[in-house]
Amino acid sequence: MEKSFLEATQLSSFLEKLRLFGELHGPTVTDAGVATFAPITAPSQLRINYRRTQIPPKKYLLPFREQLLSYRDGRYAEPAEAQPPIVLFALHPCDLAGIAYLDLVFLGDNTDPGYAARRARLTLVGISCEPDDFCFCSAPDSAANCDAFLTAVESGYLFSAVTARGEEIAAAAADLFSAADVPQPVAAQHPGTGVAPQDPELRFSDNPLWQKFADTCVSCGACSVCCPTCYCFDVREYPALDGGGVRIREWDNCFFATHGEVAGANFRPTRLDRLRYRFLHKYCGFTPLQGTTSCVGCGRCKAVCPVGIDLRELFSAARGEMSP
Numbered sequence: 001m002e003k004s005f006l007e008a009t010q011l012s013s014f015l016e017k018l019r020l021f022g023e024l025h026g027p028t029v030t031d032a033g034v035a036t037f038a039p040i041t042a043p044s045q046l047r048i049n050y051r052r053t054q055i056p057p058k059k060y061l062l063p064f065r066e067q068l069l070s071y072r073d074g075r076y077a078e079p080a081e082a083q084p085p086i087v088l089f090a091l092h093p094c095d096l097a098g099i100a101y102l103d104l105v106f107l108g109d110n111t112d113p114g115y116a117a118r119r120a121r122l123t124l125v126g127i128s129c130e131p132d133d134f135c136f137c138s139a140p141d142s143a144a145n146c147d148a149f150l151t152a153v154e155s156g157y158l159f160s161a162v163t164a165r166g167e168e169i170a171a172a173a174a175d176l177f178s179a180a181d182v183p184q185p186v187a188a189q190h191p192g193t194g195v196a197p198q199d200p201e202l203r204f205s206d207n208p209l210w211q212k213f214a215d216t217c218v219s220c221g222a223c224s225v226c227c228p229t230c231y232c233f234d235v236r237e238y239p240a241l242d243g244g245g246v247r248i249r250e251w252d253n254c255f256f257a258t259h260g261e262v263a264g265a266n267f268r269p270t271r272l273d274r275l276r277y278r279f280l281h282k283y284c285g286f287t288p289l290q291g292t293t294s295c296v297g298c299g300r301c302k303a304v305c306p307v308g309i310d311l312r313e314l315f316s317a318a319r320g321e322m323s324p
């Protein structure tokens, strides 16, 4: 893959080029100090050296709450949602892998039309990241699953076009790339455990650490909300007295007691049931279905957990590296 060098001093001009392809969104920080993906109207808003946002980019594809249809007089109508193009800039490889996983689910055999429309409007520009102690992804500098990718090097970035859209970006920004010798990227230092959760040798379904975790888990659901591949949803209808109504879809959460309720019974009534179900489902349940793990190692679940539950303890224990 051919790479071009973009000096750091050209970054603001590069952002202007990206605006040719849609509304520019990227990592920024709210007034409350929360890292988030949001519209970038001025380069000063961009926090390109961020570690992770609290809510992953799945919010662009699966809104927290959306109206699926409205009905009245025996007819229904789907909302005519305008889908302006968006350039999502500075996505880390783990979040790109998260979107690729959602694509498998929502663009597969039963394509979800709302997801497909929202996905079609996105241009994805990735960037290499410097993993911190929460991360355990396998490739912090992978240029997969995006249209274009920037690899951070000394005094700038190496730009790679991945798709035809990436080539268009390269052409639009050609005057910004330097003819100077291309610096070599610095290999990402990975401070995490390096334990891949998709490792088929991991056997942890009966590990006593589940009970230890459940003793402190408060079932807040934050780890699921912040997970880039968690997509459980609920569909509800709200009828009106005049005979019309709406059907909505909203995020659900397998840590909530109501998630396991079916016809008056609850299949996962305890915190232990729900915690174990969530992570076993993620590491062992989805892999045979989709051919890939649904954990991308972003570390958000550890970063947001109010009681500090760290699944890497489980991986290590399952490998006999520490006793529970």
Ligand code: SF4
Binding pocket: 223, 226, 227, 228, 229, 282, 294, 295, 296, 297, 298, 299, 300, 301, 302
């Ligand atoms: S399970 Fe945790 S580390 Fe894995 S993708 Fe979800 S939030 Fe990230």
Ligand code: SF4
Binding pocket: 216, 217, 218, 219, 220, 221, 222, 223, 224, 255, 275, 301, 304, 305, 306, 307, 308, 309
């Ligand atoms: S974030 Fe922590 S306390 Fe909250 S549900 Fe997840 S594991 Fe439990």
